[in-house]
Amino acid sequence: MDTNTENKACNCFKDTLNRVKDHLTEQGKVPADAINIGFRWQGQSMILTEGEYSPANPKVEVEFQAAKKGGGHARNKTKIDISIMATHCCYCGREYQRNNA
Ligand SMILES: [Zn+2]
Secondary structure: OOOOOOOOOOOHHHHHHHHHHHHHHHOOOOOOOOOOOOOOOOOOOOOOOOOOOOOOOOEEEEEEOOEOOOOOEOOOOEEEEEEOOOOEOOOOOOEOOOOOO
């Protein structure tokens, strides 16, 4: 397996999304005469800083029942989720080039 270490940005996510789109359209899962068709990576985030980022990133879900002041624990769970920014493209293994200055 080759490791893509070129400085050139890859289009893996864009290409994969297009393949999914073609596949679903060919299979008729998305009717050819449908309108306002949207394809996007779930959880895709807008990144405002310079550099390359993966449009989809792993997410960590945290949940716990917090201790109450008077003893015992909260009935409901507190939930937090955190996205972890991928450092490499998951398709070609290329390291994302970012300006970390
Ligand atoms: Zn790639």
